[in-house]
Amino acid sequence: MESKIAFLENAWYVAALSTELGAEALFHRKILDVNVLIYRKQDGTPVALRDRCPHRFAPLHMGKRVGDDVVCQYHGLRFDCSGKCKHSPHGNGQIPKASDVRSFPLVERDGFLWIWPGDPALAEASSIPDCSEYSRSPKSAVAHVYMHNTCNYELLADNIMDLTHIDHLHGPLINTGGKLSPLIPNVTEVDGKVVIRWDWLAEPAMPLLGEHLAEPKAPAKMFFEVVWHAPAVMRLRVGAVQGSDDFVKDGVVLFDYHIMTPESAMSTHYFFASTRNYLTDDAAYNEGKMQGMLGAFTLEDKPMIEAQQAEMGTHDLWALKPVLLSSDAGAIRVRRVLKAMIEAEQGARLRAVS
């Protein structure tokens, strides 16, 4: 992996949505500064190879599918779906050493294609964050979407770890009317995950949820909870309930994931998915809600965060000495945990080399 900033490599990243990858396509995407080819075998299983022929560095996605193999369009080298060079049409057909293409562990689960950019020996599918709610819920209650952003992925993670921004950046449908910012959120760290949670009495609940409660205008208990997994995978739950303490059983809850994958130091793939415990058979509501979330993101979050990045230039956040607020607690914890993980990984790599 070549990159100008250090990324965590031994981690699962989302490479694409299941819906982005057609049966026949040679899909490609740059991930952690490396061009990656992704395609489905004839049985539907997706595979990921470096998108670069070892001969003359032609992109393999410009090539042809032949069964489960891919043939480079420039000089005809043929690779199987593990990246092994199977055929050279040149000379006596001998295949030179080092002709294999790097392959990446890739797992399709719950609507996401998870890739492991680091050492394949360390890739364990059991450590993929649990998004199984998207497979358990009916299709009419699930949506996945992809967005591209011209900024560093940590700024996007900060945005989710500090949800107080919704009262200042977003409209009344999804804000808390000023309830959130004064709260001191509860930040905990469990097994390398960082959890941030806000609980408050809403008067009334934010309309997005409140209109599905028995008494939309009456007070309701609400919470936000974000669970961060390295490097930038965040499960967000939002709930409102009246006359009970059990949000899931008696209230209305959104089960969202916000997942960022660095394309490069200054650009990011953003994957968002959502399901819920109400109106789960209403496909029209599902579509409308996703369009609304996408609109809020592309019209409000994205311009702000890209402008923030433009102002920061290529400077690191800490180099610019930001003023910190109580609402930054989760974002800062995440940045510290991630930094320690990256440094540990790089230290291990240096020790392995020396």
Next chain:
Amino acid sequence: MESKIAFLENAWYVAALSTELGAEALFHRKILDVNVLIYRKQDGTPVALRDRCPHRFAPLHMGKRVGDDVVCQYHGLRFDCSGKCKHSPHGNGQIPKASDVRSFPLVERDGFLWIWPGDPALAEASSIPDCSEYSRSPKSAVAHVYMHNTCNYELLADNIMDLTHIDHLHGPLINTGGKLSPLIPNVTEVDGKVVIRWDWLAEPAMPLLGEHLAEPKAPAKMFFEVVWHAPAVMRLRVGAVQGSDDFVKDGVVLFDYHIMTPESAMSTHYFFASTRNYLTDDAAYNEGKMQGMLGAFTLEDKPMIEAQQAEMGTHDLWALKPVLLSSDAGAIRVRRVLKAMIEAEQGARLRAVS
């Protein structure tokens, strides 16, 4: 101030035209590589702040006006018009140290908004170049315009300090028919200002002025005079007269200002204003003349100077060893004076630090 080349910081620069700044607007412009927010208080007085929230570096111009204050749209910090952070909605509302935004001295005068990027303690409004002719003249005889250029500001200043270019670059309406280039201009330096002046007998006067003389086709005395103030503020007077030595009383004279403000090392804000002592109540002539000047600039000067910059790349003029002509005398004097001022300022800053 952060920049790759050294700018003179303790100096008045034009940030904008008065007409560019609406009553309610959060106007922003990059000046000397720094993004600046400019807006009018409710009483109309303009103020300038760094366009960057100290919390997460969101641009403040994306925020909201509340009375004379501005509220960051990202997390709701509120600043008064002096840049002081007045309110944080977060936690217990305590405002962290270093939460203030830098403010810049800003003076509105004669149609320009003058900004002082350097040490505010040194900013004296009395040192702003005198453009009071634009306030004294009737509106029908005054025009201001803004232009953006993709080149270093010193090339634009050279262009005004060496007016011989008009005979080679511009059309017959505003050239001298070859009279200018053979003259040795008179260059003087007074109190840090550089003055260059050409006087000649025109046969006849340049049509732009000559058609307003008693005998347009007859000989006339003409002059050009440019007075340069650091860093790149130039007053240009052009006059023609017949049967007298008093241009202003008996002849026709243009009173122009050419003012350049660096956006960055390779881009420049260009402000131009003009008034005159003839047809001062003719608003249609006024409009037509400004359109003509603007056309000459954008179709003739701007392409040439941007092409010159493209050929020079990021090289300094002197590094490329230009061949110098007699007409360069004013431009070279200006470059030397400015260089000495910048070096003196940087030396003083180093001494202050050590």
Next chain:
Amino acid sequence: MESKIAFLENAWYVAALSTELGAEALFHRKILDVNVLIYRKQDGTPVALRDRCPHRFAPLHMGKRVGDDVVCQYHGLRFDCSGKCKHSPHGNGQIPKASDVRSFPLVERDGFLWIWPGDPALAEASSIPDCSEYSRSPKSAVAHVYMHNTCNYELLADNIMDLTHIDHLHGPLINTGGKLSPLIPNVTEVDGKVVIRWDWLAEPAMPLLGEHLAEPKAPAKMFFEVVWHAPAVMRLRVGAVQGSDDFVKDGVVLFDYHIMTPESAMSTHYFFASTRNYLTDDAAYNEGKMQGMLGAFTLEDKPMIEAQQAEMGTHDLWALKPVLLSSDAGAIRVRRVLKAMIEAEQGARLRAVS
């Protein structure tokens, strides 16, 4: 010559096609990172000057033709067609030392304008590659074309030196049905030229040529031969014949030139010319064939090679450790010969300086 990578300077490069240069035009093109002005004298002879006035670095192509001279549009310096500054309108008209513009040896021959970027004393027109077939053939059998590519010129040369790519990248009209790749080409080096040749029995010949043989579907002898001249001038002959060993007398043969001239390290001017020994009086066929070649190039070669460059970034080919195949033999020989020539030239320059 200023450039970030080392180019061979003492060599003939094609600067333009004869058809690109009108009688009155001030044509300009960047060659080896230097902007060059090219124009025809009144007698039609083309000349090449550095496209940069020595006074203030204005591009001379923005100026005016006066007889065989060119006048800078910015301040009026006038240069003759050898680059000598003949006139300054400034002051007493004295012309400063070092006011001349560099001129380049330029020869028009066979539809190409050949330029010598290096030491003029070493430029001998007799060393220009022989393209005289384009002057000997009737116009109805000759075509020249210009293309721009965003990649290093050596990748484009590799593409011609390894013609096996045609079976993988191009359609059936111009491929060999897999015959080419298994062959071990014959690579020789004669007087600094590198020659690569493939001979095979085609069953049948490639349709482009085969349809002009007596028996298009019957077997035919075929050959490809590329003769490389430094820095990137390649004569390509392609032939097919039946019942004879004499391709030119009894068969059909294409006489092509592929010529690359670096614009910069990462962009290249590509000149292609073609003639043939069949249907030589058929102008419509000539036009159609050239359109077909141009289509194959712009739709197939160009996207692949530009993608290859994008994947390589600014890395040198060898730094990326390419896997080599038998078909690379010619390209690698060319790269080695060229590298040795550049190093020898640079060594000679260093010795001359010390």
